[in-house]
Amino acid sequence: MGEVADHTTTPVVRTAGPRDHLGVMRVLDGANLAVDAATVANRIEAGTVVVADHDNRIVGALVAVPRHETGAHVEAVAVRRRRRGQGIGSRLVGAATIRWRPLTANFDPGVKPFYDGLGFD
Template sequence: MVRDATAGDLPAVMNVLDGANIAIDADTVSRRIGSDMVLVAGDRRRPLGVLVAIPRREGAHIEAIAVRRRRRDQGVGTALVEAATERWGRLTAAFDPPVRPFYESLGFDVERRGERFWAERV
């Protein structure tokens, strides 16, 4: 189940992001929750995955996506991206090389930009 994060989800959302070594601060995540730009996958008690986005003129930019280590490769990240696509349409993301296969497997067009990658999905 994928749903909008609520203010009460902030500690659990930060736990998932911190567990994946995602460098994003709680104030930023709180603001994104307040603007309905954070999705969580899992039940009400414990998010299994989190997607934080920034609104764009067309669609949204994925600022962070993380899945609990024990739940990786079980479709949680895919469910988050699919829900984000349904909600916002065009998605973009910037990421480090190890994450490239994830984005490619979801049909993103990926290109190298310096030491990082840029992806777009329409």
């Protein structure tokens, strides 16, 4: 018999640490995003991975490539399927825009409304 997931609390958005590597990879793999494990480890070490942590479980992740002195480029952003539509992706991007300026992203036309809503052009 499985446990009922508690989605009523808001995940904590924070910078990822080395212990988060597996959780980040699971979120990215679940979203079919092709970012290899070594790249994610390097980005975590550089401090350019932001995660949404719900009770020590990574439910969302944003991986960025450092650019210039203070800027970054979004390489990947993903949220676990069961947690989509809860504003987690928006919170991850929002946290990234506070940390890195400028923040840039390339995206598929299907997610353009998501980025438009966050102020990207």
